[in-house]
Amino acid sequence: MTVHFIGAGPGAADLLTLRAVALLQRAGVCLYAGTYLDDAVLGHCSPACELVDTQNLDLDQIVAVMTRATAEGKDVARLCSGDPSLYSAVTEQIKRLDAAGVAWDITPGVPAYAAAAAILGSELTVPELAQSVVLTRTQARSTVMPDSEDLENFARTKATLVLHLAITRIGALAAQLVPHYGADCPVAVVYRASQPEELVLRATLTTIAEQVESAGLKQAAVIIVGRALGVEGCAQSHLYDPARAR
Structure with missing residues (x-):
């Protein structure tokens, strides 16, 4: 059994990747931060999936849910708002999972x-x-x-x-x-x-x-x-310049 860290994107249910949706549909347990995620995202989970809101849990409590679920033979979806590579506390969680011998992987999301x-x-x-x-x-x-x-x-x-x-x-x-x-x-x-x-x-x-x-x-x-916001005129990209050497 595997813990899947999944980028939940910015919140819209249709901005998850196809891989993320497939993992949510198969998961027996889904952990999510209720403070940030739109309820529609959880609609990708099966009716039988156990939903766990982590906003009032510390990391040890979150990892305890993950290890318990995998011991019960369930795949786990750990939803991270945006993309797991930014401010997701993934590093701390995977260190704990490694120590517990629990397999994990990461699926990126729209930051x-x-x-x-x-x-x-x-x-x-x-x-x-x-x-x-x-x-x-x-x-x-x-x-x-x-x-x-x-x-x-x-x-x-x-x-x-x-x-x-x-x-x-x-x-x-x-x-x-x-x-x-x-x-x-x-x-x-x-x-x-x-x-x-x-x-x-x-x-x-x-x-x-x-x-x-x-x-x-x-x-x-x-x-x-930044000055890039709302800019009206700018230099042309060298990549698409017709004078660029091919």
Whole structure:
């Protein structure tokens, strides 16, 4: 029996991969974070599947459910919001599963920032303007950030910046970014991308905090900062330049 870590995507039930849906349909137990996932995603599970909401469980309790289920001869689906490669605590869980001798694998999903960019109609890498995307978070009630990953260090690159788990501190963060990106730099906040409660806010670094406060956003939002947002004109990609040597 296997524990399948599955990227649940940003929330819409039709944004899961075909592999993810097949695994959910076969699973005897499905663990999910009720805070972030749309109920429709769980509709891919069979009626007989045991559903376990993990939002009030710690990692040891979650792994205990997994090991119990596999010992009972059941495959387990462990849904991760977005993609398991980002902020999913997969590393801690697989270490525990390895110690318990439980098999596991990982199925990728659509990350929240990609869904947000699609909703915005934006490419995050624009020729000669931004060719890098930084995916990061900031420290509040969370584990300590490495010293080398200070937000201002990333801001100095002027790359497109994607902030996770940071919506409650957006005012202070925007003020930190202004010296590097400029006060008029575009910012977008996408709340619950692809879900029924989806909300999109567009502003600048000096005006976004007021909009977020007015909307009462406290979680489940991605912040995207950079000149690539809403750009009207840009250099042409070398890849498709007719003058490029073939």
